[in-house]
Amino acid sequence: MSPNESVVLNRSNINDQGLYGLTCGSEEKRIHLNVITSSEKSVPEGQAAGFTFHYFTAGELGRYRVERNTQLVFELDLSSGSTSQGSGFENRTSVAPHWRTDGDLTLTLQGVKPEDRGDYFLYVLKDRKRGHLQAVRMRVSPALNTPEERNPEQITCTPQPPRQKKTPWITIAIIAALVLVALGVVCRQRICRSNVSSGGGRSLTEEESQPITDPRVPEENGHASLA
Numbered sequence: 001m002s003p004n005e006s007v008v009l010n011r012s013n014i015n016d017q018g019l020y021g022l023t024c025g026s027e028e029k030r031i032h033l034n035v036i037t038s039s040e041k042s043v044p045e046g047q048a049a050g051f052t053f054h055y056f057t058a059g060e061l062g063r064y065r066v067e068r069n070t071q072l073v074f075e076l077d078l079s080s081g082s083t084s085q086g087s088g089f090e091n092r093t094s095v096a097p098h099w100r101t102d103g104d105l106t107l108t109l110q111g112v113k114p115e116d117r118g119d120y121f122l123y124v125l126k127d128r129k130r131g132h133l134q135a136v137r138m139r140v141s142p143a144l145n146t147p148e149e150r151n152p153e154q155i156t157c158t159p160q161p162p163r164q165k166k167t168p169w170i171t172i173a174i175i176a177a178l179v180l181v182a183l184g185v186v187c188r189q190r191i192c193r194s195n196v197s198s199g200g201g202r203s204l205t206e207e208e209s210q211p212i213t214d215p216r217v218p219e220e221n222g223h224a225s226l227a
Contacts, residue, residue, distance in 0.1 A: 009033075036121075038135040043112045045143040051107040051136055053122045057100050062126035064105050066093075069118045074107055078124075088115070114140050 009016060017035040021028055043049040051066065057078055064076040072086035074093040081100070085093050092110045099105055109116065117140045123133040 032129075034130065034133050036133050036135045038137070040137045040139070042139045042141050044141050045112060045114060047112055047144075049109045049112050049116075049138060051109070051120060051122055053105045053107065053132075053134060054103050055105050055124055055132055057103045057105070060124075062124050062131075064124050065122075066107050067121045068116070073109075073120065076105070112138075112140055116140060 007020075007022065012033075012035055014035050014037070017033055020031045020033055022031065023029075041049070053064075055064065060078050062078050064078060066073040066075070068086075072084070073089050074086065074095075075084045076095060076099075077083075078100075085091070089109070094108050094110075096102065096104045096106060105122075107122070117138055120136045120138060121133065122136070123130040125131075
């Protein structure tokens with residue numbers, strides 16, 4: 001009991017559903033309590049959302065209704081099978097074709113939009129009373145593969161055409177150095193030959209130009225003798 005004389009039922013469950021009577025003196029007040037099973041879901045924008053609901057539909061009368069923030073989303077007459085859709089939900093809501101025999105009244109909402117977010121209530125209205133009440137809070141997340149989901153650090157580089165290979169300058173320098181060394185060697189050889197041929201004004205004799213060999217010992221009467 002709260003200070004304002006209201007009865008607070010903590011941690012209610014499905015078995016707490018029913019008719020309650022509150023008596024104060026000669027006054028009595030009756031309240032019918034419906035316990036709602038609730039859930040949450042997040043659906044990407046543009047995708048389909050499913051609201052699961054099952055009910056005994058064989059020969060049952062009444063109307064199956066789905067509301068969002070107290071506004072009509074979808075209604076199915078369980079007797080005639082006629083349907084109606086709320087404003088903004090035209091041609092986007094449907095139930096399974098065999099709902100009457102299967103009792104599957106799961107509602108499918110196609111092409112979810114950001115404005116579709118909110119609290120959805122699913123129930124069967126019979127004799128002006130709501131039964132099997134369920135609640136679903138739906139959130140709409142950004143669509144898949146949108147710029148928001150791309151990696152902002154990802155950088156796309158345009159491939160550049162391959163550059164033509166250039167001869168390294170160091171290779172050219174080495175070749176030039178080798179050519180200079182070769183020219184220097186040739187020049188030195190020519191200078192040396194010129195100096196040798198001049199001999200300071202004297203040319204070499206035939207004997208001087210012959211290679212040096214061991215002298216043969218002269219033979220005298222068949223015997224070798226020293227000079």
